[in-house]
Structure formats: structure tokens, C-alpha cells
Amino acid sequence: MEPPPMATKTVALLVVVVIVVVSEAPGQGKALSIGVNYGTLGDNLPPPAQVAAFLRDRTIIDRVKLFDSNPDLVRAFALTGISVTVTVPNGLIPSLADRRGGAAAAWVAANVAPFYPATNITLVSVGNEILATGDRALVAGLVPAMRRLSAALSAAGLRRVRVSTPHYLGILAVSWPPSAARFRGGYERRVFAPMLQLLRETRSPFVVNPYPYFGYNPETLNYALFRPNPGMRDPFTGITYTNMFDAQLDAVYSAMNRLGYGDVAIAVGETGWPTAAEPGQIGVSAAEAASYNRNLIRKVNSATGTPLMPNRTFEAYLFALFNENLKPGPIAERNFGLFRPDFTPVYDIGILKNNPSGRRPRRGRRKWCVAKEGASEAALQANINYACSNGLVDCRPIQEGGACFLPNTLQAHASYAMNAFFRASGHRRFHCDFAGTGLITAANPSYGNCQFR
Ligand SMILES: *[C@@H]1O[C@H](CO)[C@@H](O)[C@H](O)[C@H]1NC(C)=O
Numbered sequence: 296m297e298p299p300p301m302a303t304k305t306v307a308l309l310v311v312v313v314i315v316v317v318s319e320a321p322g323q324g325k326a327l328s329i330g331v332n333y334g335t336l337g338d339n340l341p342p343p344a345q346v347a348a349f350l351r352d353r354t355i356i357d358r359v360k361l362f363d364s365n366p367d368l369v370r371a372f373a374l375t376g377i378s379v380t381v382t383v384p385n386g387l388i389p390s391l392a393d394r395r396g397g398a399a400a401a402w403v404a405a406n407v408a409p410f411y412p413a414t415n416i417t418l419v420s421v422g423n424e425i426l427a428t429g430d431r432a433l434v435a436g437l438v439p440a441m442r443r444l445s446a447a448l449s450a451a452g453l454r455r456v457r458v459s460t461p462h463y464l465g466i467l468a469v470s471w472p473p474s475a476a477r478f479r480g481g482y483e484r485r486v487f488a489p490m491l492q493l494l495r496e497t498r499s500p501f502v503v504n505p506y507p508y509f510g511y512n513p514e515t516l517n518y519a520l521f522r523p524n525p526g527m528r529d530p531f532t533g534i535t536y537t538n539m540f541d542a543q544l545d546a547v548y549s550a551m552n553r554l555g556y557g558d559v560a561i562a563v564g565e566t567g568w569p570t571a572a573e574p575g576q577i578g579v580s581a582a583e584a585a586s587y588n589r590n591l592i593r594k595v596n597s598a599t600g601t602p603l604m605p606n607r608t609f610e611a612y613l614f615a616l617f618n619e620n621l622k623p624g625p626i627a628e629r630n631f632g633l634f635r636p637d638f639t640p641v642y643d644i645g646i647l648k649n650n651p652s653g654r655r656p657r658r659g660r661r662k663w664c665v666a667k668e669g670a671s672e673a674a675l676q677a678n679i680n681y682a683c684s685n686g687l688v689d690c691r692p693i694q695e696g697g698a699c700f701l702p703n704t705l706q707a708h709a710s711y712a713m714n715a716f717f718r719a720s721g722h723r724r725f726h727c728d729f730a731g732t733g734l735i736t737a738a739n740p741s742y743g744n745c746q747f748r
């Protein structure tokens with residue numbers, strides 16, 4: 296008889312439900328996603344159509360960045376929903392910068408218009424790390440080329456396709472402490488101010504390639520890998536940075552902010568960690584690469600931002616999709632890949648879809664994951680560090696006083712941590728791989744009060 300109060304309550308309840316859903320952190324509520332750089336400097340890489348189908352069907356990767364605009368690659372991503380960044384070759388920049396704009400219109404007509412919207416091209420990258428080349432003609436032409444391409448895209452009705460250019464962090468004259476960072480003097484007003492003005496006008500991101508891999512030493516390895524560490528304090532702000540990635544992004548932000556462009560979005564064009572390097576280099580193996588990339592994915596999906604950019608999200612592209620055996624340079628350059636050419640993961644960071652074809656894992660006898668007999672102490676320790684550092688696993692039982700502390704051996708502690716990780720991450724076979732040092736067993740390893748779940 297008195298429906299209004301009831302109705303009001305229902306509405307209030309609905310509002311509460313909606314708020315809860317919206318405010319849930321994307322890292323927990325929504326599926327994770329990440330971008331990847333798809334480089335092709337290998338003679339053993341699979342055909343682009345297979346790559347596109349693999350990414351669409353088997354992984355959480357929802358955007359790719361290409362280092363050119365090879366039509367075979369661009370076409371392969373048609374109708375996949377995967378967003379694609381195409382790159383203008385460095386050498387074309389001077390002609391694209393031409394005042395009449397004809398070259399830019401021709402480039403768009405040949406490299407974007409024929410493929411869009413079937414291929415979801417969302418960004419045109421104008422060259423790659425141009426300021427690192429030190430080439431005066433390229434540097435001078437960069438912003439004008441970006442402006443002409445942006446105008447050409449608009450004129451062709453392709454307003455949704457943004458234009459930017461990725462930078463190495465050598466663009467900063469000072470990068471520590473982050474709050475004092477600034478761009479290199481010669482470029483600050485001449486290149487970065489007009490570039491940021493264009494990016495603001497076109498709602499496009501400032502793209503940087505932060506690589507803690509190129510900035511760590513043995514003392515700062517854990518800081519570079521997002522692992523527990525004492526942190527680094529910025530004396531001017533009093534902020535203690537717990538990872539190098541945050542510090543690098545905040546340095547970029549401070550440099551932009553000095554010029555009045557702190558509002559422009561930042562995207563991460565490349566970042567990653569190799570699985571092999573020159574002999575003797577510490578901190579390079581599948582365990583470290585997995586640690587860095589897994590934490591990076593969580594970071595960019597968490598929407599927590601950085602100390603100077605709270606709650607910001609960053610469109611990010613891991614480097615790289617495949618190990619590229621023809622890349623020149625140090626060994627690491629050929630070993631940044633997430634996948635081998637046969638699509639097997641080089642290490643597990645949770646980017647495979649849990650349920651490839653919608654099938655549920657078969658229910659069978661319970662399985663546990665333990666450390667193989669004979670695994671090296673270094674490998675066991677690395678497994679413990681890895682399993683206990685990603686936030687999925689409670690490792691207190693193997694700490695002093697915990698139910699699984701005794702026997703106090705690396706073998707026993709590693710088995711506990713590896714099994715807990717195996718359970719927490721979905722207990723699929725590859726979650727117990729640990730670079731070949733894990734073993735799946737049907738024998739329950741629990742003892743006394745120490746329960747392997
Ligand atoms: C294209 O990619 C963007 C960015 O990932 C996404 O928001 C959009 O829905 C995609 N469009 C299509 C048609 O898949």
C-alpha cells in the first residue's frame with residue numbers, strides 16, 4: 296500500500312551496487328590486458344596470420360606495436376579487435392615534414408586508409424627514438440611531420456587514429472631525483488614544448504621507453520624488478536620510490552610538468568627484461584624477466600598510477616613478442632621475447648588465457664607442485680623469490696615460526712612456495728615449470744601442521 300519508500304530503497308540499493316562495481320580496481324575486477332611490440336628481425340618467426348590468431352585466441356594481449364607498416368602484418372590483424380600501432384620509417388620524416396603536406400597525405404592513403412577500420416589502427420608512431428639518432432634533419436622534421444600526419448589523418452576522416460613518437464629516456468638531462476627531472480636543454484623549448492602542445496591538442500600520448508633493465512646495478516636489482524627493497528628517497532618531495540619504473544615515469548612527468556604539460560597522457564612504448572645476456576651479468580634469467588614483466592602488467596592494470604601521478608593508467612607495450620635471432624648488438628637484444636617462434640612461452644607471466652577454448656580444466660586427482668631433486672640452490676632461491684614476490688602467495692608459513700619453516704632447507708621452502716604459486720595461479724602444468732625445476736606430483740607433500748594446499 297505504500298510502495299514509494301520500498302521503491303526508494305531499491306533504487307538506493309542499486310546505486311550502491313553500481314558504485315561497488317565501478318570502483319573496483321581494474322587489476323582485480325577486470326581481466327588484465329597488455330600491449331606487446333611485434334618485431335620481426337628473425338628468420339624463424341611464424342606467419343603473421345598465425346601470430347594474430349594466437350594473440351587473439353590464446354593471450355590477454357589486446358594491442359600490438361609494429362616497427363613499420365608492413366601491409367602483411369597490418370592486414371593480419373584485420374577483424375581481430377587487436378589495436379595496432381604502425382610506425383613511419385625514420386628516413387621519411389624530412390619529406391613528411393614538408394610544408395605542403397602532400398607526402399603526409401600520400402603516406403596515410405597508402406599505409407592507413409586501405410586497412411582501416413578492418414584493422415584497428417589506433418596510433419601512428421612517427422619514427423622510433425629519433426632524438427637518440429642525433430640526426431639534425433630528423434630532429435628538426437619530427438614535430439612538423441607529426442603535425443602534417445595528424446592533419447592528413449583528419450582530412451582523410453581518420454580522426455580516431457592518433458599520432459605520436461616514442462622516446463628513449465636519454466631525452467632527460469636529469470632523471471634523479473624524479474621531482475628535479477628535466478628535458479635536455481637544447482630540445483626543451485625547441486622540440487618538446489611544441490610536441491607536447493600538439494599531443495595535447497590531439498589527445499595523443501607522450502610515448503616513452505623506460506627500461507629499468509638498462510639502469511640497475513647489483514645493489515638496485517630488486518628495486519628494478521619491483522621486488523621487496525629499501526626504496527630510494529627523493530629528497531625534495533620526501534617520496535620513497537619502491538621501484539625504478541615509477542621513478543622513471545615520474546621523472547618524465549616532472550620534465551613535462553616544468554613546461555606546463557603535466558596533463559598530457561604518458562604511454563609506455565617499450566619496456567621489458569631479457570632472459571639472457573653476456574656471461575657473468577647478474578639479474579638476467581627467466582626468473583627475473585618473469586618477475587619484471589608480471590609485476591609490470593599488474594602495475595599498469597592496477598590504475599594506482601605513480602607517486603606523482605596517482606590513479607593514472609598507462610597504455611603499455613612489452614618488449615617483445617618473440618625472441619628475434621637476427622637482431623644485432625649484445626646477446627640481450629635477441630632474448631627479450633615472451634614467446635619462442637613455436638608459440639611456447641619462454642616463461643610464465645599469466646598472459647595466456649586461462650581457458651584457451653572455453654573448456655574447463657579436466658577434473659582429476661589432486662596434483663601438487665614441488666621442487667625437483669637436484670635443482671641448484673640458486674634456482675631454488677630464485678623460485679622462492681619469484682613465487683613469494685608477486686602478491687599471489689602467502690609465504691609466511693616458511694618464515695621463522697611458520698608451520699613449514701622446518702626443515703629449514705631451500706628444497707623444502709622452495710617446494711612450499713612453488714606449490715602455493717601453482718595453486719594460486721590456476722594450477723595448470725606451465726605454472727609448475729619454474730624453468731624446468733618444478734615437478735607435478737600426485738603425492739601430497741603435507742606433513743605435521745604444514746599443509747600444502
Ligand atoms: C580498437 O582498439 C581500441 C583500443 O584498444 C578499443 O578501445 C576499440 O574498442 C577497438 N575497436 C574495435 C572495433 O575493435
Ligand SMILES: *[C@@H]1O[C@H](CO)[C@@H](O)[C@H](O)[C@H]1NC(C)=O
Binds near residue numbers: 605606
Ligand atoms: C585516487 O583514487 C583513490 C581511490 O579511489 C581516491 O581515494 C583518491 O582520492 C584518488 N586520488 C586522486 C589524486 O585522484
